[in-house]
Amino acid sequence: MVFFVISSTMFLMSLQPRPIRYTDHIQEQLRNYHLKAVSMPCKLPSRSVVRRPCLTKTTLAPVLDDVDIGLSLHRMDATLLNREPPIIYRREPSKEVDKAWEALYDTRPIPLTREQVVAMGKDPASSVKIPSDWGHGNDSYFGRLDVFHQLHCLDALRREARWDHYYARAYPGGFNTTTQIHQLHLSHCAWLLAQKIICAASTDVYTHFWTDTVDHPFPDFGIEQKCKNYDSITSWQRENALNEEAFVKLKRPDGYPVHVMSHKFKEVHGWFEDHRDDGDDGAGEIA
Numbered sequence: 001m002v003f004f005v006i007s008s009t010m011f012l013m014s015l016q017p018r019p020i021r022y023t024d025h026i027q028e029q030l031r032n033y034h035l036k037a038v039s040m041p042c043k044l045p046s047r048s049v050v051r052r053p054c055l056t057k058t059t060l061a062p063v064l065d066d067v068d069i070g071l072s073l074h075r076m077d078a079t080l081l082n083r084e085p086p087i088i089y090r091r092e093p094s095k096e097v098d099k100a101w102e103a104l105y106d107t108r109p110i111p112l113t114r115e116q117v118v119a120m121g122k123d124p125a126s127s128v129k130i131p132s133d134w135g136h137g138n139d140s141y142f143g144r145l146d147v148f149h150q151l152h153c154l155d156a157l158r159r160e161a162r163w164d165h166y167y168a169r170a171y172p173g174g175f176n177t178t179t180q181i182h183q184l185h186l187s188h189c190a191w192l193l194a195q196k197i198i199c200a201a202s203t204d205v206y207t208h209f210w211t212d213t214v215d216h217p218f219p220d221f222g223i224e225q226k227c228k229n230y231d232s233i234t235s236w237q238r239e240n241a242l243n244e245e246a247f248v249k250l251k252r253p254d255g256y257p258v259h260v261m262s263h264k265f266k267e268v269h270g271w272f273e274d275h276r277d278d279g280d281d282g283a284g285e286i287a
Helices: 002-014 023-030 052-056 062-066 095-102 114-119 146-161 180-200 230-240 244-248 263-268
Strands: 071-075 110-113 140-143 207-209 218-220 224-228
Touching: 062 230, 095 146, 110 114, 110 230, 114 140, 146 180, 180 263, 224 230
Parallel strands: none
Antiparallel strands: 071 224, 110 140, 207 218
């Protein structure tokens, strides 16, 4: 009996959040605690002298430290037919529709500290630094929020599904006549989104109903789900995002370490248009 009581007590204690360390960071540790539990893990070894950031806050997801994201119930708009008036994201392609989709994601970079880069398991020496004249000190780095890249990929697949509108004029011969980078980008996006869905692995369930039209059970995808407050995330992004046009114009500083890329990577990016092609060296990264 005593053993049962002790075991039960230990089990209940294991369900509670870990004791807070460094009391000057209590609020950072409590904010979005359960969301942090399924965020990027800290890659620093347990005895690392710089591990403190992993204990005081989730340095790998700065938005979770700065904003109370919160969860709210949202009923999925998942009908087979579009509603009336049609939701803009499902309308026929147009500039208005493109603008609505693009407004869903903000791919501008955000600043990261050296500690955050190290905690990700990345080497600051080979990570792109924010120029000191941008006003973020001498040891800050460029990062991006993952959700916006995912939506960018989904938008790319949406455009592909509307081939005639977006690409038929440029590629009258069809998909197989597009550039390598176009095809690789779609392949990258499809597989990346598949991994993201598998990683999230929603365990929510939906039911079915009978209709007077088809004989088989019809799925009812219109279920309520707990969702992160996306407006809080986009608001944080707007406040912290850096100039994307200036970012893409940056050139590698002299003496900065580079990743040696594969022959195929150089080929699809047009590197050999200005450089000698000595053939496939069989080495290099594929990114």
